[in-house]
Amino acid sequence: MPSRRRSARSPTSRPAPGAELRLGIDLGATNVRAVLVDVHGRIRAHSGRHALPDRSVATALSTVERVARGLLAPADLPRAPLGISVAAQVDPDRGRVVHAPNLRWRDVPFGGRLARRLERPVRLVNDARAATFAEWQFGAGRGCADVFGLQLGTGVGGSAVVGGRLLEGGRHAAGEVGHLTIVAGGRPCTCPNRGCFEAYVGGWAIAERAHEAASAQPHAARALLARSGRRPGLTAEAVFDLARSGNPFARNLVRETESYFAAGVVSIANAFNPTRMVLGGGLAAGWPGVVAVARRAIRTRCQPPAARVRVFRAQLGDLAPAVGAAALAGDGSG
Numbered sequence: 285m286p287s288r289r290r291s292a293r294s295p296t297s298r299p300a301p302g303a304e305l306r307l308g309i310d311l312g313a314t315n316v317r318a319v320l321v322d323v324h325g326r327i328r329a330h331s332g333r334h335a336l337p338d339r340s341v342a343t344a345l346s347t348v349e350r351v352a353r354g355l356l357a358p359a360d361l362p363r364a365p366l367g368i369s370v371a372a373q374v375d376p377d378r379g380r381v382v383h384a385p386n387l388r389w390r391d392v393p394f395g396g397r398l399a400r401r402l403e404r405p406v407r408l409v410n411d412a413r414a415a416t417f418a419e420w421q422f423g424a425g426r427g428c429a430d431v432f433g434l435q436l437g438t439g440v441g442g443s444a445v446v447g448g449r450l451l452e453g454g455r456h457a458a459g460e461v462g463h464l465t466i467v468a469g470g471r472p473c474t475c476p477n478r479g480c481f482e483a484y485v486g487g488w489a490i491a492e493r494a495h496e497a498a499s500a501q502p503h504a505a506r507a508l509l510a511r512s513g514r515r516p517g518l519t520a521e522a523v524f525d526l527a528r529s530g531n532p533f534a535r536n537l538v539r540e541t542e543s544y545f546a547a548g549v550v551s552i553a554n555a556f557n558p559t560r561m562v563l564g565g566g567l568a569a570g571w572p573g574v575v576a577v578a579r580r581a582i583r584t585r586c587q588p589p590a591a592r593v594r595v596f597r598a599q600l601g602d603l604a605p606a607v608g609a610a611a612l613a614g615d616g617s618g
């Protein structure tokens with residue numbers, strides 16, 4: 285059943301009626317979270333996490349509507365715009381989710397349906413783009429006109445702010461660096477290509493590589509297998525956790541991952557020439573060396589204009605996509 289937990293919404297943060305607030309919702313594969321943010325990106329109220337019991341469009345619509353109403357009603361915000369971030373290719377002009385692999389949706393007019401239900405404008409945005417926008421406006425990229433946001437999680441997403449504008453692209457997918465080729469003819473990806481950045485450093489790919497290595501070296505992998513229960517249960521998080529404790533098998537997997545990560549980061553820095561690169565996402569949060577590896581690779585392997593790119597961890601945590609979607613809902617750019 286969906287959670288109805290509301291304790292996370294502090295009564296002291298309840299916004300004043302009529303304040304200039306925007307609603308941001310992060311629609312994930314398994315849960316929905318919502319925030320009300322002000323024009324400075326401050327979270328004035330949030331919903332907590334509401335589980336999605338299935339991946340149907342109907343369930344997502346009803347859950348998002350309920351979560352949105354839960355935040356909007358006490359704040360008395362009849363006109364507040366709504367932004368919704370989805371791990372998907374989206375068409376914001378038509379309000380459609382074009383392809384959401386995690387939700388298994390194709391060409392769903394989610395934005396339009398939600399706008400009718402909630403009687404307010406709704407803007408769809410890809411989650412990596414939303415997180416980058418949030419970090420640029422309010423977080424680790426604040427004050428810079430050229431920022432690249434790299435999101436490391438189950439997949440790898442990215443988005444670029446160039447000259448003070450979020451780069452859009454012909455089909456709203458500019459900066460999708462997860463599918464940069466880093467190994468010609470390499471590992472199969474979830475896309476039609478092989479050897480993609482994501483196919484080596486995405487959480488799913490690290491787990492897959494760990495599974496293969498454990499099958500080849502079950503004795504060396506025994507600590508990881510013991511932690512994970514069984515091979516299909518191997519996760520990137522377990523690999524990083526065990527590497528931190530010094531386990532040689534896990535450390536070797538992390539070293540390999542860092543080598544692939546460095547290759548991708550160098551290409552991104554050369555291609556986009558940002559002033560700052562911001563590393564976010566759940567995988568980055570549990571990866572102690574991620575910033576140091578990126579800095580060293582950029583300093584030693586990029587062409588001179590890109591070798592000066594500065595690298596930082598994201599500052600806004602896992603609510604960045606919801607904050608960014610809210611900000612974009614009231615913004616003319618991106």
Ligand SMILES: [Zn+2]
Pocket residue numbers: 462463473474475476477478480482483
């Ligand atoms: Zn790919």
